[in-house]
Amino acid sequence: MADKLHFELVSPERLLMSADADMVTVPGAEGDFGVMVGHAPFMTTLRPGVVDVQDGREETRLFVRGGFAEVNAEGLTLLAEHSVPLDELDAAALDQEIQNAQEDVDDATSDAAKARAEVKLNHLKQLRDAL
Secondary structure, three states, rough: OOOEEEEEEEEEOEEEEEEOOOEEEEEEEOOEEEOOOOOOOEEEOOOOOEEEEEEEOOOEEEEEEEEEEEEOOEEEHHHHHEEEEHHHHOOHHHHHHHHHHHHHHHHHHHHHHHHHHHHHHHHHOOOOOOH
């Protein structure tokens, strides 16, 4: 389909999504950007946020954390460290994970352990905000 953008979302474990779309909105390191067929080639890093895949009236929303985006003549590829569809998230379970992560920050005994716990807590909060 010449009027559709080919989109792939890949995690370290497997191909998570392969689809043709009208537009994909991506959380880039320097801000959100939209990609449609014919977009100029470029690469960027991803920040934690929501990827919106739009195909007609259908929209798929996925949370990504870390990774890279590459736009080329073949389409858009996201290499994400972590990804989860927003409709698969359980808000109550996520709230419990945030509480546990906050306790890990409070109980950290070294600066390195506290920094790791804060990164995890921030990622979980970003995921919760995406709901």
